Amino acid sequence: MKYRDLITKMTIEEKVSLLAGKDFWTTHSIERLNIPSMAMADGPHGVRKQAENGDHLGLVEGVKATCFPTSATMANSWNVEICERIGQGLGQEAVASNVNVLLGPGMNIKRNPLCGRNFEYFSEDPYLSGKLAAAYVRGIQSKGVSACPKHFAANNQEYLRMTNDSVVDERTLREIYMTGFEIAVKESNPKTIMSSYNKVNGEYANESEKLLRDTLIDDWGFNGIVVSDWGGSNDHVEGVKNGNHLEMPTTGGDSDYQLLEAIKKGVITESLVDKRVEEYLDVLFSVQIQGEHQVNYEEHHELARKAAEESIVLLKNNDTLPLKPHTKISVIGDFAETPRYQGAGSSLVNSYKLESTIEVISDYELDYIGYVQGYDRIGRADSNKINDAVNLAEKSDVILLYIGLDDVNEVEGYDREHMKIPENQVQLIEALAKLPQPIVIVLSCGAPIDMLWNDRCDAIVHGYLPGQAGAKAILNVMVGKVNPSGKLSESYPYEYKDLSNYNYYPGLEKTSEYREGLYVGYRYFDTNAVDVRYPFGYGLSYTSFEYSDIKIDSNSVRFTILNTGDMQGSEISQLYVGKKSKAIYRPLKELKGFKKVYLEPGESKEVVIEFDDKSFRYFDINTMKFQVEDGDYEIMIGASSRDIRLSGTLYVKGVEVIRDTNISKRYFSGDVQQITNEEFEGLLGHKLPDADWDRTKPLGLNDSLTQMTYAKSRLARLAIKILLTLRKRSFKKGKPNLNILFLTNMPFRAIAKMSGGTVSMEMVGNIVTIVNGHFFKGTSRLIKSWIWLGRRG
Structure with missing residues (x-):
């Protein structure tokens, strides 16, 4: 242990305190041991540092900062270098504001155009998302602070985002929704990663051993810490047990108490807590800011x-x-x-x-x-x-x-x-x-x-x-x-x-079903020859470019681009790879590389795009590893996914694949708009979980406040009706009430997680008892738990 001597000097209470926030944006310090706190701020496209009484949703104005273009905008640049420069700018402003961890970039896949947070994310494609996110992380961390890619993983809708279960098959999860994170981790070594609110196949992301330990640590070699999304910790004990290091924001010691009780009862060992503290300290000491720093905001x-x-x-x-x-x-x-x-x-x-x-x-x-x-x-x-x-x-x-x-x-x-x-x-x-x-x-x-x-x-x-x-x-x-x-x-x-x-x-109630599998965005449109208004990778110029002279070998593809117009310009050439396979289903083509090249009028350049470990792989659910299928691959160079200028064939040695007969032929054809339960279960490899709320059962801690529409308590039904009415009015005024949006989407447990310690989880349980129609019983217990909280505090 790197910090064994320091950890042995801590009390058990001090240890657990380091694994949860001190307030909304900072962590605990231990002054007697010279252990500093760590300050965090939102920052996908600008540092949003708030005062101590700040909030998660931007209701309290932050300090002045440069507002760079959003991630959805920057993805259209396809320019790794400019993204890294923006990261450097963000990192410099974080340092000047004494922010140790900048919460970004956001890099969830744009699965559907309606997601309200798409503007924070890069692309419908994981390769492009990962490459640009890695550039941001390198830039931010070059200034001595930490980036924090988010939200890991399969967080693709805002509605009921804190209770929704993303039901997605393993191959799609790995190839579409996790590849971007994999690229960012392996190519830029982020010091922190933020887990998402949602469940993934029945497990909360923040307490999933599969996501946080098996994948992040064992598969990708992640050596940083995992931070919960704000209010996104379901069970702090399970989170710490399975790989979470920091629950945010503060719960006023309630989570500390739960962790101490779990240690006493043998649910979790103190040695495991020591391990999480060790991992936390390694990041904490690496992001400390020395001295004062100035920013030239005009340059930014x-x-x-x-x-x-x-x-x-x-x-x-x-x-x-x-x-x-x-x-x-x-x-x-x-x-x-x-x-x-x-x-x-x-x-x-x-x-x-x-x-x-x-x-x-x-x-x-x-x-x-x-x-x-x-x-x-x-x-x-x-x-x-x-x-x-x-x-x-x-x-x-x-x-x-x-x-x-x-x-x-x-x-x-x-x-x-x-x-x-x-x-x-x-x-x-x-x-x-x-x-x-x-x-x-x-x-x-x-x-x-x-x-x-x-x-x-x-x-x-x-x-x-x-x-x-x-x-x-x-x-x-x-x-x-x-x-x-x-x-x-x-x-x-x-x-x-x-x-x-x-x-x-x-997903409207309990689940969001990813029945389309790999067919997201252009992967679906191009495979099925569905006309689109503007294809993936499309954009016009005031000049024109000619592609020629393709050369393909086992390491790379080479070709020449000539500016045939009368104005200087930059062209984004895109490498797509496809394979006709009878054994595993594949989209017609997938992005596997890109280059942005600047050319003067009449100038030509040879462009080289190298193949990498993502170029030909697929995720094999039998071995639970990425494999390369043996055979011929089509190598395509395009000005967009629909404008392929050059192509050739490359044989790649790999494994022989036997077709999984459980996979419906619809997935092989790409005709996935009407996938049946039976077909989706064949892809998943198990039965579908219930998608609908059971309105006959009492509500629980992990049910959303929106579900009070069918609560037994008339008072609860009135409360949610008022909230939904206020939400509707705020939209009519053109200024959505972000607090109400958060409330209507959150589960009851988040009342404790977001109250800064004024409400304990036990108190929330008693509130739920009231909601379920037991007013006097719940109120009596609520008062007792409130008194007990005061004594404990």
Whole structure:
């Protein structure tokens, strides 16, 4: 033991105190032994450090920090180097704010466009997600603090996220939902990882030996610590036993008491607690900050702008862009004045500065004739605003129209109900489309949307959620100062019903069933030849690129890219690998590498993309290991998943595979929208768990507050009715109440986990007794447990 002498000097009470938070954001210190505390802050795209009385959801304003583009935006850059530079910026600002652990990046797979937190995640593809996340981690940790990739694992919906059970077969779990984390762990050695709220196949992620010990430690060689998501610890004893090191936030000593009692009863040994403390101390001492540090926020603002420029995707262009000097332009749309540049929830950054289009447009050689709001931000119809927009647009040569998802549709704790943008924005598009002037649409959103209005405009510039410097970045692209080079990190379907998991998302009660298996995003669309509006990896440029001269050997694929246009630009070339197999089912193609290359007009470069241990593998559920199937593989180089420019064949020596007859032929064909219970059970290898709440049984600690809709207590039913009504009203006002969103999704046990010690788990049990219709019994016991808590404290 590295810290054996130090640990032997601790009392058992001091040991267990280190495994739970001191308050909302910091851990305990032990002054007599010179053991410091550790401060944490949210940080996927900006440091959100709050005061001691802070909260998890951004209700208390954090210190000023740079708001970089969100992860969903940066994924469109496909640029590992710029992501690492952003990580360095985040790490530097964390150090300056005395933050030891920055909680990010978020890297869950974008399984479905409706997930309310998609803006925090990179991609529908695990390889791209893992490579970019690893870059963030390297950058953050280069400054001496810890990154914390999250949320491990299979956390793909916000609705009932703290009680939902992700039912997913082992192969899909390993290949789609864990590969990104594997890449991040192996390539960047994060010091901490955050476990997710949900269950995975019946076990809470935060107390799963399979996830935290077998996979993280034994398979991947992780040597850091696991932190629970805030309020996401179900059973602290089981968590510590199976690999969790730190429960956050504080429970005011209640969790310490539970751990001490478990040691006394022999449920867990003190030697195992010593091991967790040893692992915790190793990270704690490695992230201590010495001295004072300053940040040049203006430099970081320019870095945020550069990052946004790298990530902007030009989806459509009928020769309208780039705008010529002195083009007479009208600017329409509320987002031009009050930009949507980040999502809402625990990642909300208090930006050091913020640019808007209206403020900076005078810096450009354009004849700007004016701005009108055009639509009500929260979706109310207003014909006067539309008329004002039309009147202004008529006087211009080109219309710049800023639209996208409103603030209530991309928020932690809530999933969208559909893919549409607000109807009043669509009405505005239709009205302007009647004019002869070309329309350039500037989109702001962190996930795919329904674009039935696509043919009503002449150009579409997608900025996603570009951070505090996004306004100038977008204008730089529109005037041609910057040649757009971003490409989509997710597919844009024509309609929501085109998705593979259209019938399975979200899980509405106890479970979320991943019946589509491996067929997420382009893996489904391309295998089934489903038309999409914009494919994975797609993005236009102001120049053109020619691919040629492919050479394939056992180590790599080589090819040449030539810039055939008259403007410098960057091209993102993508390596896809496919194999026709009768033994195991496979998508038509899967991303296995990429390179972003800058080229001057007429310049050509040879591009080399090396194969790695992810290139040809599949997860074998019989050996519980990754294997390579013997045979020929198709090697494809594309400008997108649907634009394959070069291809060839490579024989790879591997193992012979015998087909599992339990796997339905639907998985081999990719026709997975109507998978039956029997077919899914064949893939899972076991019977399906119950998906529905049992409304005949009393509610328990792990049931959600939402389930009070059928509680026996009339008072409980009234309470949840009020909460749901307040939630609905907040959405109508355009400002979702994040506390209410958290409450309606959380289980009863989280009352204790998030109350800072004012409510014990025993008290919550008594509250549940009241909810189940035993008012006097529960109230009497609640009072007694409250008195006992006071005495214990």
